[in-house]
Amino acid sequence: MDKKLVLIDGNSIAYRAFFALPLLNNDKGIHTNAIYGFTTMLQKILEEERPTHILVAFDAGKTTFRHSTYKEYKGGRQKTPPELSEQFPYIRELLDAYGIARYEIENYEADDIIGTLSLTAEKDGYEVKVISGDKDLTQLSSDKTTVCITKKGITDTEVYTPKHIEEKWGITPNRIIDMKGLMGDSSDNIPGVPGVGEKTAIKLLKQFQTIENLLESIDEVSGKKLQEKLEENKQQAIMSKELATILREAPVDVKLDEIEYKENDQNKLKELFKELGFNSLLEKMGEGVEEEQQELQEITYEILDKLEREHFADQNSLFIEILEDNYHLAEIIGMSLHNENGTYYFSLETALNSPAFKEWAEDERASKNVFDSKLSVVSLNRHGIDLKGIEFDLLLASYILNPSDSGDDFASIARRHHQPAIQTDESVYGKGAKQKVPEEKIVAEHLARKAKSLYTLEKTCVEELKKNDQYELFTELELPLALILAEMEYTGVKVDTGRLKEMKTELAERLQEMEIKIHELAGESFNINSPKQLGVILFEKLELPVIKKTKTGYSTSADVLEKLQSKHEIIDYILRYRQLGKLQSTYLEGLLKVVHENTDKIHTRFNQALTQTGRLSSIDPNLQNIPIRLEEGRKIRQAFVPSHEGWVMFAADYSQIELRVLAHIANDEKLIDAFKNNLDIHTKTAMDVFGVSKDEVTSNMRRQAKAVNFGIVYGISDYGLSQSLGITRKEAGEFIKRYLESFPGVKEYMDEIVQDAKQKGFVTTLLHRRRYLPEITSRNFNLRSFAERTAMNTPIQGSAADIIKKAMIEMAERLKTENLQSKLLLQVHDELIFEAPKEEIEKLKEIVPEVMENALELKVPLKVDYSYGPTWYDAK
DNA sequence: GATCACGCGG
């Protein structure tokens, strides 16, 4: 078999990995990003190259023989960050576990080890691959040796063969040292010849081949200035070349047959991966799942076929299992109960046939602890059981403690709180098409574990909530809200399916016509819905200018198409086709698919434990993104109607809630004044930013000011604003500067919140919701910037979410105490939608704004607008 | 089944 040697520049790859990846932490607080990157790169090389021999070379000490030539060598380099240094021992351990040789020699660099070994190997007839992040190594390239230099990422490399080098620079690999000698290398602090860069160096080498030749005939060089420079720096050029030259006869005392790659030590690797928390890699090794099963502890429980009063106690945890995620449709597959008397499993049928169950479930005073109260309430409600007395909800508690722990999987929550292991639902039930209910015993045991875990977790979580000053957020806000959401979902929204079908038929016809027209204009038939095919038509066939690219091809997004509008007639048709196609597929067809047959109602599910800011989200269908901005889409809302004859849809929304929240938390005097005086905030912003009087504000100025206000709320960047206004980044930056000068309180807030987040590691909302931002200290510009913007935005968006949630709770209470029939149906972030009997309209006009505006007292008034009509469309 | 581009909402 052919012999293949892979030589890896260990330091260089570790550095690359460290800077390319976010600063990952494992559960012991060790940083692991460089180790992880190094590992994935190794895996890839082992798989793709299948080397027979392999070695990783490291730099040894601080100084090398090069320092005796030039003591400034590698001077001015940043010290290795401690977060990286601490990872090197693990990388060594990792290599040992892989059974990969590693090597370093005092006084020499990894480069020299690689240079020496590659030469030896070439002579022995090996094929050699060198892997590094340092382009210096390309000088080793030959017909037997290929050099791979990592690109942006770590697993992506650029391959340097002599041919490639010739094409790229027009020189042979052995002239790279001359090139370096002339142009220098700032990263290694090699001086070179001042004023000579890559272009000049290559030009000179093409003429003279080597530095030595060149220096002998400096007078033949064109350009007086250049001649002088070369003359002045003769010695420096020769020294630089020497510094850049990789030694090919370093005192390397490893023989090639000692670095043969045989196999890794599976056990050692697994142990190491486990310690580091590399679960994805463990899984690749067929671990992980099996691992968890091993740790399962014995549990004693009873399968009941009749529930009696004595099965219940003062404190109980109740777990309800549903397989498919839509609990409005799917059936309960089993339930479990744990309390001081024991752990029990029972089927839905058993529960329904036991009067004691219903009696207990509906008893307000019987305390229950559940995993997902909304699911529990709705799923039992469908069987005529009105679940009451819920005092704890693990899903919500866990979400409040840390919204980024996505959470819907019980096993992961249990693990996070150091509970005895529970199998993942996926491992018990399977997933996707293969999902099924296993035999009862298996389900029973799984659920028994959950109920038991739930029972003990209440205490842990409550303690933690109290410690974080979030207990009130849990008991007074999220938990009561869950019950309100349950009712909203269960009530559902009535839909005029006839109207939807009518619109669908009409649209189908129009789309058909437009499709023909577009194909005609394109001169061929293609799938307009395929960005890929559309890109080919527009940018290749019709040769329209390419404005933007995505990573997979041409961008055909609306903002790109709008820029092409004047260039070709087809663009308008495509934009229109897209717009109508969206309405057709997502809204008309989409909504019709989820209407319940007998009732003509839609029952969405609000996810209360998902968003990072505290907002709700809505799925199956998403009723928080029904069109409104364009008239044609807005008409969809005509199909949302009250569920009773003679009722109306009543909608109330907060005006500028996020900017009001900003005024409050930033405590910005000018912004507070503006809201107190009920000014048009965008006009006011325009006045301040542009320094004009109210009458001088043009509509364009107001539009720009509005975009700035949006940007401020989002955690502004000059890029983002420039995109939304179609101006240059510089101009956008100027706007932002002027805004922050106009509203100094806002500027102070933005600066302080970022500092605060860096120090604490999280930001909070008015009602103590938290969002952790570990990446705010990252060295990676993107990650850090993102975290900084998030730090600015989350308290604003999250506090607004807190406010409307509080309003919902008070609104529900108010409807009850006032004995009203009106029902809350939907929440759309800053808006509440009710259905109401006509007779109650006057009452709602009074109490809805009152409740919403007084949900929380801020330094500025909250303002609510409302409206009503026979359909949601008319409530505008 | 997963991922991407795109577009709808606040």
Place this chain on the structure above:
DNA sequence: CATACCCGCGTGATCT
């Protein structure tokens, strides 16, 4: 050296 404002969900195309 390129990056690229917040928070979401659903669709169709495409690749595996």
